[in-house]
Amino acid sequence: MGIEVKQLSKTYGTQKALDNxxxxxxxxxxxxxxGPNGAGKSTTMKILTGxxxxxxxxxxxxxxxxxxxxxxxxxxxxxxxxxxxxxEEMFVREYLQFNxxxxxxxxxxxxxxxxxxxxxxxxxxxxxxxSKGYRQRVGLANALLHNPExxxxxxxxxxxxxxxLVEIRKLIQEIAKEKTIFLSTHIMQEVEAICDRVIIINxxxxxxxxxxxxxxxxxxxxxxxxxxxxxxxxxxxxxPKLKEVKNTAGFSYELTFNTKEDMRSTxxxxxxxxxxxxxxxxxxxxxxxxxFREITK
Numbered sequence: 514m515g516i517e518v519k520q521l522s523k524t525y526g527t528q529k530a531l532d533n534x535x536x537x538x539x540x541x542x543x544x545x546x547x548g549p550n551g552a553g554k555s556t557t558m559k560i561l562t563g564x565x566x567x568x569x570x571x572x573x574x575x576x577x578x579x580x581x582x583x584x585x586x587x588x589x590x591x592x593x594x595x596x597x598x599x600x601e602e603m604f605v606r607e608y609l610q611f612n613x614x615x616x617x618x619x620x621x622x623x624x625x626x627x628x629x630x631x632x633x634x635x636x637x638x639x640x641x642x643x644s645k646g647y648r649q650r651v652g653l654a655n656a657l658l659h660n661p662e663x664x665x666x667x668x669x670x671x672x673x674x675x676x677x678l679v680e681i682r683k684l685i686q687e688i689a690k691e692k693t694i695f696l697s698t699h700i701m702q703e704v705e706a707i708c709d710r711v712i713i714i715n716x717x718x719x720x721x722x723x724x725x726x727x728x729x730x731x732x733x734x735x736x737x738x739x740x741x742x743x744x745x746x747x748x749x750x751x752x753p754k755l756k757e758v759k760n761t762a763g764f765s766y767e768l769t770f771n772t773k774e775d776m777r778s779t780x781x782x783x784x785x786x787x788x789x790x791x792x793x794x795x796x797x798x799x800x801x802x803x804x805f806r807e808i809t810k
Contacts, residue, residue: 515540515663515693516561521570523556530556532717533570538710540575540662543689545708545725546697549809553717554697555595558667561695562592574663588616591656591692595667597648601641605632605651608640609658616659626654630684646677653684663693670700682706701802711801715809728804734773738780739765739793752776752783765793 516538523531531553538544548554559565561572563583572579574586600608609623627636630650635643640651649669656664670681678700685694686707698704704711704725711728713721721728733756743764750758754776757769770776777796784791 515542515575516695517573517576518557518561519571519573521557521560521572522568523553523560523565524568529717531560531567534714534717534719535570536712536719536722538693538695540693542710543685543694543696543708544710544712545704546695546712546714547699547701547704547805548714552714552809554714555667557714558592558594558665558695558697561665562590563587588659589662591659591661591664593649593652593656593664593666593669595671595697597652599640599648599651602639604637604639605643606636608651609654612655613658618659622658622660626657629657629688630654631680644677645672646674646680649673649677649681650684653681653688657688661692663695664688666694666696668697668699670698670703678703701800701805705801713805713808720808725801728801734770734776735797736768736770736776736780737761737765737793737795737797738768738784738791739763740784741790741792744787744789748787749783752779 518537519535521531521534522529534557546554546557560567561574561579563579563586566580574590577586579586603611606623606627609626610620613620613623627633630653632647632650632654635647640648643651653669666685669685670678673681682703685696688694689707696708708725710724711721712719741764746758746760749766752768754770754772755768756771759767761767768780775796777794780794781791
């Protein structure tokens with residue numbers, strides 16, 4: 514087992530940051546860890562990396578207790594914290610060589626991670642001269658130096674522009690072929706693009722833990738329709754299997770049905786029976802962002 518958390522709690526004074534959470538991550542999995550600000554994501558990751566101790570419960574990396582084997586396990590963990598700490602006055606290669614000595618790895622490995630993370634063009638620049646995207650690459654390179662089995666990435670794409678997001682996403686996907694990755698982010702597209710599974714935490718408690726395809730597969734469908742005339746809400750609420758209706762603007766409505774069955778033909782029949790013309794009609798399924806809002810609000 515790559516990561517195993519059992520009944521983990523963390524209290525700061527009177528505030529309970531984590532409340533009896535449990536989950537496990539198999540070797541080779543990419544798991545997205547989602548939650549609102551202050552939900553307990555960073556606290557969990559700091560406990561998993563041995564940066565802080567839990568108040569109660571246990572956490573294991575590759576079946577070894579972090580509390581009892583902190584230094585040994587940190588050799589098998591690569592950690593990119595939310596605020597990527599870098600010595601900006603150092604050159605990229607110099608910075609990585611400095612950290613390589615701490616991990617007791619060779620300069621050959623430094624050159625390998627420079628290549629893996631695409632840092633070759635910037636390797637002889639000072640870190641302070643780099644873009645945010647390349648600074649994140651330096652952080653990832655540093656996390657990979659000692660070739661860890663488990664990577665813990667806390668908001669690795671924060672503040673990146675769309676092009677940089679794509680670059681870092683591809684990099685993480687490439688790294689993931691050989692690593693277990695536990696990834697915290699607010700960017701749902703990143704989770705949908707690279708994660709096998711999603712764990713959602715809210716107010717210190719796990720509220721969802723599902724494979725990504727299970728989470729986005731639900732029994733609801735949403736149909737957006739625009740008629741040529743306003744219809745009474747009482748009439749439209751008689752549609753079969755209708756869960757919710759919203760008048761979004763003018764003659765436009767958003768209809769949520771509690772079924773997987775395609776309800777577009779039912780909406781067409783409704784329009785015909787009520788002497789209406791359909792100007793626009795779209796069927797959509799809830800994405801991860803909408804599901805996240807529902808689960809955590």
